[in-house]
Amino acid sequence: MDQREFQYMFYGLAAAWTILCLYTLFLTSRGRKIQAEIDHLKRMLESSPKK
Amino acid sequence: MRDKLIYGAGIFAALYFVRNLYVILLQLPDEALQGAVYRIFFFHLPPYFAAVACFFGAAIASGLYLKTKQWKYDVFAVSATEVGLALAAMNLVTGMIWGRQQWGIWWTWDARLTSALITWLIYLGYLMLREGIKDPSERAKNSAVLSIFALFAVYFTYKANVWYRTQHPGPVLTIRTGDAGTIDPAMQAMIYHNLGAFLLLTVALVAVRMNLEDSQRAVESLRRRAHAIA
Amino acid sequence: MTALEAHGLWKYYGDFAALQQVSFEFAAGSCIALLGRNGAGKTTLLRILAGLSQTSEGQVRILGGNPRQPAIRARIGIIGHGIGVYDELSAEENLLTFARLYAIDHPAKAVDHWLERTDLDRVRRGLAREFSRGMRQRLAIARAFIHNPNFLILDEPFTSLDDRAIALLQGLLKDALAQGATVVLSTHQLKEALELASHVLLLNRGKLAFTGTRTADMLVDPGWVYRHYGEPTASASPANGESTAA
Amino acid sequence: MNYLRQVAAIAGKDLRSELRTKEALNASLSFAVVILLLFSFVVDPDSEMLEQMSGGLLWMVFAFSGTLILNRGFAREIPNDCLDALIASPIPGSALFLGKAIANFALIAIIEAICFPVFGILYNLNWTQQLPVLLGVSALATWSMATLGTMFGALTVNMQLRELMLPMLIYPMLIPALMAAMQLTTLLIAGQPIDAEHAIWLRVLIAFDIIFTSLAAVLVETVLVG
Numbered sequence: 001m002d003q004r005e006f007q008y009m010f011y012g013l014a015a016a017w018t019i020l021c022l023y024t025l026f027l028t029s030r031g032r033k034i035q036a037e038i039d040h041l042k043r044m045l046e047s048s049p050k051k
Numbered sequence: 052m053r054d055k056l057i058y059g060a061g062i063f064a065a066l067y068f069v070r071n072l073y074v075i076l077l078q079l080p081d082e083a084l085q086g087a088v089y090r091i092f093f094f095h096l097p098p099y100f101a102a103v104a105c106f107f108g109a110a111i112a113s114g115l116y117l118k119t120k121q122w123k124y125d126v127f128a129v130s131a132t133e134v135g136l137a138l139a140a141m142n143l144v145t146g147m148i149w150g151r152q153q154w155g156i157w158w159t160w161d162a163r164l165t166s167a168l169i170t171w172l173i174y175l176g177y178l179m180l181r182e183g184i185k186d187p188s189e190r191a192k193n194s195a196v197l198s199i200f201a202l203f204a205v206y207f208t209y210k211a212n213v214w215y216r217t218q219h220p221g222p223v224l225t226i227r228t229g230d231a232g233t234i235d236p237a238m239q240a241m242i243y244h245n246l247g248a249f250l251l252l253t254v255a256l257v258a259v260r261m262n263l264e265d266s267q268r269a270v271e272s273l274r275r276r277a278h279a280i281a
Numbered sequence: 282m283t284a285l286e287a288h289g290l291w292k293y294y295g296d297f298a299a300l301q302q303v304s305f306e307f308a309a310g311s312c313i314a315l316l317g318r319n320g321a322g323k324t325t326l327l328r329i330l331a332g333l334s335q336t337s338e339g340q341v342r343i344l345g346g347n348p349r350q351p352a353i354r355a356r357i358g359i360i361g362h363g364i365g366v367y368d369e370l371s372a373e374e375n376l377l378t379f380a381r382l383y384a385i386d387h388p389a390k391a392v393d394h395w396l397e398r399t400d401l402d403r404v405r406r407g408l409a410r411e412f413s414r415g416m417r418q419r420l421a422i423a424r425a426f427i428h429n430p431n432f433l434i435l436d437e438p439f440t441s442l443d444d445r446a447i448a449l450l451q452g453l454l455k456d457a458l459a460q461g462a463t464v465v466l467s468t469h470q471l472k473e474a475l476e477l478a479s480h481v482l483l484l485n486r487g488k489l490a491f492t493g494t495r496t497a498d499m500l501v502d503p504g505w506v507y508r509h510y511g512e513p514t515a516s517a518s519p520a521n522g523e524s525t526a527a
Numbered sequence: 528m529n530y531l532r533q534v535a536a537i538a539g540k541d542l543r544s545e546l547r548t549k550e551a552l553n554a555s556l557s558f559a560v561v562i563l564l565l566f567s568f569v570v571d572p573d574s575e576m577l578e579q580m581s582g583g584l585l586w587m588v589f590a591f592s593g594t595l596i597l598n599r600g601f602a603r604e605i606p607n608d609c610l611d612a613l614i615a616s617p618i619p620g621s622a623l624f625l626g627k628a629i630a631n632f633a634l635i636a637i638i639e640a641i642c643f644p645v646f647g648i649l650y651n652l653n654w655t656q657q658l659p660v661l662l663g664v665s666a667l668a669t670w671s672m673a674t675l676g677t678m679f680g681a682l683t684v685n686m687q688l689r690e691l692m693l694p695m696l697i698y699p700m701l702i703p704a705l706m707a708a709m710q711l712t713t714l715l716i717a718g719q720p721i722d723a724e725h726a727i728w729l730r731v732l733i734a735f736d737i738i739f740t741s742l743a744a745v746l747v748e749t750v751l752v753g
Contacts, residue, residue: 006087006088008088008091008148008149008151008152009087009088009089009090009091011148012088012090012091012094012095012145012148012149013090013091013094015141015144015145015148016091016094016098016141016144016145019137019140019141019144020137020141020252023134023137023256024256027256027259027260027263030263031259031262031263031266034263034266034267034270035266037270038266038269038270038273041270041273041274041276041277042273044277045273045276045277117746117749120337169699169702172699173699173700176692176695176696176699179692179695180682180683180686180692180696183683183686183687183688183692184685184686186294186295187294187295187296188293188294188295188753189685189753192749192750192753193682193683193750196682196746196749196750197679197682197696199742199746200678200700200739200742200746201700203738203739203742204699204700204703207703207731207734207735207738208699208700208702208703210703210731211702211703211706211707211731212703212706214727214728214731268295268296271295271296272295272296272297275297328753331611331615332614332615332752333611333614333615333752333753334752334753335752335753349752351617351618351619352617353617354615354616354617355617357615359611359612359615361608361611361612362608363606363607363608363609363611363612364607364608365607365608365609365611365612366607366609366612367540367544367603367607367609368606368607369543369544369547369548370540370543370544370547374540374543378536378539378540379612379616381532381533381535381536382533382536382537382613382616382617382618383616383617384529384532384533384617408547424612
């Protein structure tokens with residue numbers, strides 16, 4: 001089986017997809033954080049009376 | 052408009068990848084000298100080209116920003132650079148794994164490896180510069196200038212390193228099925244197919260990142276309004 | 282002749298508009314007092330006039346040209362928040378450096394003249410670092426006037442000066458105005474500024490609130506402009522302009 | 528003509544104030560000498576290997592100690608808002624850039640002029656066999672450090688982490704120029720002329736200087752005027 005060098009092929013493909021997934025996760029988590037902050041700020045702006 | 056692009060390009064990229072993976076894993080034969088491991092190559096070269104396209108696009112957008120001072124160019128430049136960095140990381144890591152199997156070492160100070168790493172560091176510097184500047188106009192302007200410098204520097208690094216030393220397989224693709232020493236047309240076609248898939252993915256990711264940058268801008272302006280009231 | 286004009290000036294920092302649709306026009310020989318509270322956009326406007334910053338939209342013309350043209354900048358003198366002289370250079374070296382940058386005809390002669398005029402002749406070889414506060418301020422004034430500018434931009438010039446420097450600067454400004462120069466100065470010290478000023482320009486949150494000639498009313502009661510053209514809340518503490526809104 | 532006089536005025540005042548305090552110069556020089564000394568523990572000072580590494584060692588020293596000088600370049604303009612006074616004066620951005628780059632070049636050149644003989648004495652190397660060419664190569668490589676250092680000094684002048692950012696940004700970009708300088712310096716210290724095989728490095732240095740100097744001269748005004 002390892003005559004065909006499957007092990008490293010697997011490592012390589014896994015690494016490629018892992019990086020992609022990590023970056024996507026990083027993007028979504030950051031997006032969520034920013035959305036939360038927008039909501040928070042909007043609520044703050046609405047609740048405080050305009051000067 | 053941008054949301055449609057995200058979903059459209061994203062879905063197409065996913066389908067394309069599924070199709071490509073099916074061909075790569077189940078239809079293509081092993082390479083004559085390397086065995087199965089050559090399949091990494093389909094996730095090594097295409098991301099590299101996609102990353103280069105990103106950096107190139109970022110430099111052009113940066114030039115346009117300096118000329119027009121329109122935000123969209125700055126937003127595109129930072130998004131493309133960041134996605135480019137992720138793709139370049141993919142290129143570096145897959146390359147290292149392939150090298151470990153083929154050359155027995157994780158890293159060698161070969162021309163292409165070295166210049167890829169330097170490229171990565173240069174663009175990491177771009178993101179760090181952005182982190183360090185608070186005023187959005189100043190940030191956009193200075194990082195645009197850096198992006199233009201970076202592109203020239205990357206080209207120079209690449210050239211200089213090629214003259215210096217190389218043990219990396221040449222730009223001519225060396226994938227063979229038989230003893231003939233020629234490129235298998237099916238394998239070569241697969242490189243282009245996967246490049247297509249990666250480019251679609253890049254479009255989707257850059258669009259997502261641009262949305263994020265827009266929200267970030269919204270936060271900054273909301274925060275300023277909040278400060279004005281408080 | 283029009284010495285200073287602005288048409289539809291906007292300046293953004295990010296999406297924050299520091300200046301919004303500001304337009305004005307002043308004839309040569311005017312002395313314009315730029316008023317407004319902290320954060321109203323005074324410094325932003327002055328930096329644009331001085332060519333230190335670019336407009337996001339709109340146009341500024343000083344003495345008929347863009348302030349970024351070297352030929353125009355050669356006729357502008359500025360005094361900003363910092364004194365703009367080098368601590369490690371002597372008074373003479375500082376002035377000589379700027380005389381050369383302004384490419385004036387006889388640098389050494391001009392330096393001598395201004396050292397005398399600002400009473401720094403005795404200490405011409407002394408380093409700016411070793412100077413007293415007042416001496417440094419006079420050196421800054423000499424630096425700003427060394428090329429005989431006929432357009433002066435002064436940001437809060439009287440705020441940090443000692444009496445002697447104030448007297449010197451006021452004398453120089455009066456001389457310059459008498460020779461037809463144009464002066465723009467922003468200030469919190471309404472009294473000193475309004476005595477010199479022929480025109481008044483009031484900014485309120487980046488918008489032009491009032492522009493016109495300085496009237497006798499304003500001289501008698503320096504808070505008058507703020508009360509009439511500033512926003513309603515401004516009347517509480519108009520005279521020194523120190524307010525809480527940023 | 529005026530342009531050259533303005534460039535000279537900027538370079539002159541930078542050099543004069545640095546030579547008066549010697550702040551950056553002293554720090555940079557002592558740093559350089561310390562690295563040169565430490566290196567004797569890394570490689571056997573009497574071995575052949577040292578000669579083969581001489582170019583690399585020297586340019587590492589210059590790159591590290593040069594940053595201390597480059598960091599001061601625009602930092603010098605911060606107290607008293609001197610940068611505003613300069614930008615408001617009627618000099619083109621490129622003249623300001625060239626003047627400061629020339630001052631940086633001269634200061635780094637001083638460090639080099641001291642380090643070369645010290646290196647020769649400490650490690651018993653006859654480094655002067657190709658002196659004129661060596662000087663030319665050093666000048667080209669030093670100019671590339673000075674241009675990138677000055678340009679990125681302008682880019683980072685308003686940042687809090689300025690002293691950290693500058694080396695982070697310029698080292699990766701400088702690698703081609705440093706690599707060329709290392710190759711050529713090793714060759715020249717060994718007493719060999721630049722042959723056809725190494726001429727490519729000379730071209731790298733020249734092209735690097737031309738491209739980045741013109742790029743900086745064009746873009747610096749945009750950077751300085753906000």
